[in-house]
Amino acid sequence: MKYEINYEIFDMEKHGQLAEQAAVVQAADMAANPATVSMLPYTLETFQQCPLGAIASTTHGEFVGFNGVIYQYETGEWEQGGLYVAPQFRGHGVAWELKIVFIDAAKAAAAGKRLITFVGPTSESINKKFGFTETDSFPAEALEFCATCPKSKCLPVGKVCCSKVLEIQL
């Protein structure tokens, strides 16, 4: 790839500008391709509330991609989400590297914690390669969180973007 990419643990104080870019890039992508951006879209609040994540950027300070915890349940469990790579950087292993950085950091920071994720076919494949397995068990609170997803308003009535729940014990 012609870009040099940095992978870092997300820190709102250090990466605030990247977070702002990420929200703009993803909103534009979602508006242009509502069927393909199958996830809870980023807002600045997503980043402000993220206890742990991995962010990728170019050496010129351009947002490239993100994966992290998007919700912390009252049970203490974490929901992972937001695996997203900006369109021009896809197909070069960025999502793979983001997952390595994020999962390694999560294991180091919160060993034993259950991390769940709601997936569609794309994210099911990559997450299973990182040890996630299917489960039927998730906090009821998760559905309340799903209902806040702006993506649900872009989908045809009766369609859902996430088809399965996966889990991993960190």
Ligand SMILES: CC(C)(COP(=O)(O)OP(=O)(O)OC[C@H]1O[C@@H](n2cnc3c(N)ncnc32)[C@H](O)[C@@H]1OP(=O)(O)O)[C@@H](O)C(=O)NCCC(=O)NCCS
């Ligand atoms: C899905 C998305 C995150 C992929 O990003 P990407 O950087 O192009 O993906 P990568 O190049 O890292 O990986 C693509 C594939 O190569 C594999 N791969 C990449 N590097 C690898 C490596 N070093 N070793 C083994 N496998 C590797 C990945 O597992 C993946 O395989 P899969 O298609 O079977 O799942 C990106 O297309 C995107 O942001 N799409 C819109 C949002 C979305 O759909 N997000 C996922 C749902 S939440």
